[in-house]
Amino acid sequence: MEYFIQQLVNGITLGSIYGLIAIGYTMVYGIIGMINFAHGDIFMIGAFVALISFIIFGLTGVALPIILLLVLLIAMLFTACYGWTVEKLAYKPLRGSFRLAPLISALGMSIVLQNYVQVSQGARVKPMQPLFSGGLEFFKNSEFIVTVSYLQIFIVVLTIILMGIFTYLITKTDLGRAQRACEQDRTMTALLGINVDRTISITFIIGSSLASVAGMMFVLYYGVIDFYIGFLAGIKAFTAAVLGGIGSLPGAMLGGLLIGLIETFWAGYVSLEYKDVAAFSVLIIVLIFFPTGFLGKPDIEKV
Amino acid sequence: MEKKDIIQSFKDSLFTGLIALALFGPIVGLRTVSKGEGLFIAPQWGVVFLLVGLCILGRFLININSARKTEFKIFSSLSSKFSSITEDKAKHFAITGILFAVVFPFLPFTDRYFMDVAIMILTYIMLGWGLNIVVGLAGLLDLGYVAFYAVGAYSYALIATTFGWSFWICLPLAGVFAAFFGILLGFPVLRLRGDYLAIVTLGFGEIIRIILINWYEVTNGPDGITGIPRPSFFGLPFKRSPDEGETSFHLFFNLEYSTMHRIIFLYYLILVLALITNYFTLKIRKLPVGRAWEALREDEIACKSLGVNPTNTKLTAFAIGAMFGGFAGSFFATRQAFISPESFTFIESAIIVAIVVLGGMGSQTGVVLASIFLIGITEMFRDLEQYRMIAFGGAMVLIMVFKPKGILANRKPTILMHGDKK
Numbered sequence: 001m002e003y004f005i006q007q008l009v010n011g012i013t014l015g016s017i018y019g020l021i022a023i024g025y026t027m028v029y030g031i032i033g034m035i036n037f038a039h040g041d042i043f044m045i046g047a048f049v050a051l052i053s054f055i056i057f058g059l060t061g062v063a064l065p066i067i068l069l070l071v072l073l074i075a076m077l078f079t080a081c082y083g084w085t086v087e088k089l090a091y092k093p094l095r096g097s098f099r100l101a102p103l104i105s106a107l108g109m110s111i112v113l114q115n116y117v118q119v120s121q122g123a124r125v126k127p128m129q130p131l132f133s134g135g136l137e138f139f140k141n142s143e144f145i146v147t148v149s150y151l152q153i154f155i156v157v158l159t160i161i162l163m164g165i166f167t168y169l170i171t172k173t174d175l176g177r178a179q180r181a182c183e184q185d186r187t188m189t190a191l192l193g194i195n196v197d198r199t200i201s202i203t204f205i206i207g208s209s210l211a212s213v214a215g216m217m218f219v220l221y222y223g224v225i226d227f228y229i230g231f232l233a234g235i236k237a238f239t240a241a242v243l244g245g246i247g248s249l250p251g252a253m254l255g256g257l258l259i260g261l262i263e264t265f266w267a268g269y270v271s272l273e274y275k276d277v278a279a280f281s282v283l284i285i286v287l288i289f290f291p292t293g294f295l296g297k298p299d300i301e302k303v
Numbered sequence: 304m305e306k307k308d309i310i311q312s313f314k315d316s317l318f319t320g321l322i323a324l325a326l327f328g329p330i331v332g333l334r335t336v337s338k339g340e341g342l343f344i345a346p347q348w349g350v351v352f353l354l355v356g357l358c359i360l361g362r363f364l365i366n367i368n369s370a371r372k373t374e375f376k377i378f379s380s381l382s383s384k385f386s387s388i389t390e391d392k393a394k395h396f397a398i399t400g401i402l403f404a405v406v407f408p409f410l411p412f413t414d415r416y417f418m419d420v421a422i423m424i425l426t427y428i429m430l431g432w433g434l435n436i437v438v439g440l441a442g443l444l445d446l447g448y449v450a451f452y453a454v455g456a457y458s459y460a461l462i463a464t465t466f467g468w469s470f471w472i473c474l475p476l477a478g479v480f481a482a483f484f485g486i487l488l489g490f491p492v493l494r495l496r497g498d499y500l501a502i503v504t505l506g507f508g509e510i511i512r513i514i515l516i517n518w519y520e521v522t523n524g525p526d527g528i529t530g531i532p533r534p535s536f537f538g539l540p541f542k543r544s545p546d547e548g549e550t551s552f553h554l555f556f557n558l559e560y561s562t563m564h565r566i567i568f569l570y571y572l573i574l575v576l577a578l579i580t581n582y583f584t585l586k587i588r589k590l591p592v593g594r595a596w597e598a599l600r601e602d603e604i605a606c607k608s609l610g611v612n613p614t615n616t617k618l619t620a621f622a623i624g625a626m627f628g629g630f631a632g633s634f635f636a637t638r639q640a641f642i643s644p645e646s647f648t649f650i651e652s653a654i655i656v657a658i659v660v661l662g663g664m665g666s667q668t669g670v671v672l673a674s675i676f677l678i679g680i681t682e683m684f685r686d687l688e689q690y691r692m693i694a695f696g697g698a699m700v701l702i703m704v705f706k707p708k709g710i711l712a713n714r715k716p717t718i719l720m721h722g723d724k725k
Contacts, residue, residue: 035498045330052333055342081325090700097707100444103501104660107653108699115692120331126342231649235509238502273517280506287499288491 002144007268008261013152013221015260016159020214021237022244022252023166024083024207030183030247031203032095037106038086039211040234041113046079046212047225048117051128054219064131068154075216076209083208084201086113092197110230117227125226128219155217162213163253166206170249179203183247232276236263239283245293254294258282312366316359323358327351396668404574408567418566422573422638424678426631429577431658431670433627436584438656439665440593441620442600443493444501447508448655450488451481451625453515453647455632460528460642461521470534474633481629482622484511489621493614508652515644527643533565534572534637569638576634580627581667587623596620597665654695661702 021043028036053071062070090109094102135149170176178199181189190196218233219225240259244251259279266278286293332351335342407413407421430452437445458480459473492503515522522528587593595616599606603613636642658677662669680698684691 029498035502049329051342052329052335052344055335055344056333078325078329081322085322085326090704093704094707100660100664101703101707103444103498104657105700105703107657108696108703111650111653111696112693112700113696115689115696117330119689119693121335124337126335126337128342235502235505239506242499242502274513277510277513280510283506284492284503287495287503291495291499 002139002142002146003268005138006144006146007264009146009148009152010268011261011264012257013155013260014264015257016155017214017217017221017256018233018237018240018259019253019256020159020162020210020217021233022240022256023249024211025238025241026244026246026249026252027179027203027207029241031179031200032091032102034091034102035106035238036091036207037103037234038090038109038113039207040230040232040237041110041117042079042083042086042208042230043211043215043218043233043237044225044227044230045082045113045117046075046208046215047219047229048121048126048215048227049078049212050075050216050219051126051225054128054131058129058131067131071216072213075212079212079215080205080209082113083204083211087201087204092200114227114230121227123227125224127224130223131220151220155221158213158217162210166210167249169206175199175202236276236279239279242283243286243293245295248293248295251293251295309367312363315366316363319362320355320359323355324351327354400671401578408570415563415566418563418570420678420682422566422570424674425570425573425577426635427655427658427674427678428671429573429580429631429634430628430655431662431674432577432580432584432667433624433631434655434659435665435667435670436587436596436627437620437624438659440584440588440600441596441617442664443617443620444498444656445504445621445624446501446649446652446656447488447504447506447511448624448628449647449649449652450504450508450511451485451628452632452635452651453511453644454484454625455481455629456636456642456647457515457522457528457632458629459633459636460531463532463637464528464530467532470532470633470637474630477633478626478629481632482626485622485625486618489618493617493621505649505652508647508649512644512647515647522644525644527641527645528636529641531636531640531642533640534568569634573634573638576630580630583623583627584667592616592619657699661699663708 021039024039024042025036028034028039050071053074054067057067057070086109090105091102094105130151132149132151132154135147135152138146138148170179178189178194179202181192181194182196182199186196189199214233218229236259237256240255241252242255243258244253244255259282262278262282263275267275270278328351331354332346332348334345334347336345337343404425408418430448434445434448437443437448455477459470459477462468462473462476463470488504488507492500492507495503516525518524588597595606595611598609598611599613599616606616607613635646639646654677658670658673661677662671662673677695677698681691681695684694
């Protein structure tokens with residue numbers, strides 16, 4: 001039982017990270033109908049920017065909460081630049097061309113970003129000293145002590161706060177309304193005087209900033225990153241987006257949590273080596289039985 | 304050009320520079336270096352300023368150029384001319400290409416390195432043609448094609464090392480195994496549409512790779528399988544000193560021993576395999592099942608209403624494509640004599656898909672051109688080992704941006720209702 005609770009806590013933490021990345025996939029898919037393959041690598045770049053800023057601020061000796069806030073903002077800003085540029089360079093010229101073109105372009109962009117980071121930052125793994133230590137301990141009398149570290153609490157709370165801000169942005173503001181309109185009918189939205197290009201750019205900026213927050217959490221949680229982390233994390237996050245129903249924002253978060261939980265429970269109870277297989281198998285099974293995911297809208301094919 | 308335009312483009316270039324600074328500043332400028340226990344920052348501002356300067360200059364030149372309305376017309380007119388030439392003389396082009404490929408090993412400038420590159424390009428051409436059945440003809444995006452390549456390679460390696468059967472028996476078996484995996488995967492997932500299918504096949508490719516890494520008892524895990532038998536020339540091995548009771552190739556033909564013999568044999572082997580794939584594809588396009596693939600690619604609903612069973616039709620495409628992947632895989636295994644899961648990563652799938660799509664989906668000639676171009680690019684950057692994949696990815700993006708339908712866009716149906724009216 002205690003072991004189960006521990007795995008539950010770990011799974012929720014991991015799920016928060018996946019969920020934040022999944023939002024980027026689902027938003028882009030919703031608005032321009034393509035899988036943004038480079039999103040996982042944007043997440044990786046976010047992790048690198050966060051790592052670099054942690055090292056710089058770590059030398060100054062500022063208090064931890066201020067460092068966290070600063071790193072968060074810096075990572076979001078710089079990673080958003082990447083998201084924006086990738087969209088302008090690789091996707092915008094292809095808008096309206098045939099279905100596979102943006103996907104191939106995204107694949108190419110993903111290869112470029114990965115190798116660019118490998119060249120500029122080196123291929124070796126980058127370890128970071130843990131910033132957080134300690135945590136709350138439960139069930140102290142039993143054999144297995146459940147630990148909820150402060151870092152896990154930080155990750156989950158930050159995710160909830162960001163989700164709150166994000167939901168407000170999408171449901172209550174003009175920007176969110178424009179975005180939802182673009183999702184439904186781009187031509188009509190343009191006729192009503194909304195700058196569609198700008199809305200799409202902003203979608204990429206928001207998606208990238210959320211991915212960069214996930215990257216920062218990843219650095220803190222695992223303490224080790226390399227240029228290749230974006231691939232697996234990206235695929236799992238995409239799985240999460242599909243699981244929740246692609247195009248649905250609460251679905252992305254739900255899917256992220258589920259993928260995180262499935263992965264940790266599989267690793268904890270079944271087999272550690274095959275933990276990545278679990279995520280992919282779940283993806284295949286879900287797509288067979290719920291092709292639109294849990295919260296997705298049914299997809300009606302029109303002639 | 305007016306003065307206003309220049310000022311405008313100047314401002315624009317400065318903005319580009321600012322963005323470039325934000326992009327390159329942290330990632331390139333602040334390199335993290337491990338030293339002892341922790342990480343430290345080693346600034347490289349020189350490189351950053353160089354890159355930013357290049358971006359500003361590039362943007363400024365593009366702006367001035369587009370103000371003059373010349374744009375990239377050179378590029379697009381060149382490529383359209385190119386595709387019209389190859390379109391008209393496709394047959395001549397193909398025959399010349401095959402003739403060149405046949406005499407290639409005996410040309411004076413051909414050395415060991417050229418042969419290796421040629422074998423690699425031919426392997427990719429074969430994989431591209433195999434995948435073209437799935438992506439180009441049937442219109443199913445398969446991002447896990449490398450899984451079948453891996454299945455072919457591993458089944459050849461395992462059968463050959465366990466039972467000691469010859470290459471020519473193992474080759475069809477490997478193809479059958481790969482086709483079986485194609486059906487196994489295809490059966491549940493082919494009902495999915497476009498992008499979902501892409502991601503599921505990608506997941507399947509990763510599952511196969513993870514199983515190969517972790518299933519020590521059979522696949523020997525990350526260490527891979529060594530000592531895979533080399534192919535023999537109709538029973539004559541390519542060895543300097545043959546075993547007792549055997550005659551080797553060079554003794555039989557009274558030649559001086561040379562390692563090139565085996566390489567030239569491998570070259571012809573893959574050439575023949577690739578040409579078989581091509582011939583098969585060209586023939587099957589004219590059969591009912593081939594027509595059904597193309598029809599499905601264009602309009603699935605219309606197909607269904609005309610009584611074509613989409614699942615079975617797609618399944619055949621998947622299985623046949625997988626079979627050719629399996630053939631190519633066993634060739635790879637016998638050529639390398641060593642395989643490990645590292646050779647079957649997602650990047651391989653991406654390269655094969657890129658070859659098919661960049662060549663122009665459904666175009667057999669396009670696959671050849673794209674393979675030569677893409678593998679050639681990575682070979683040209685061989686000395687700059689680290690930069691070759693950047694160049695590769697960049698080429699993918701650039702071709703898509705300027706020619707989204709591929710180098711040779713060929714989606715013309717193979718048959719028309721009232722003949723070929725022009």
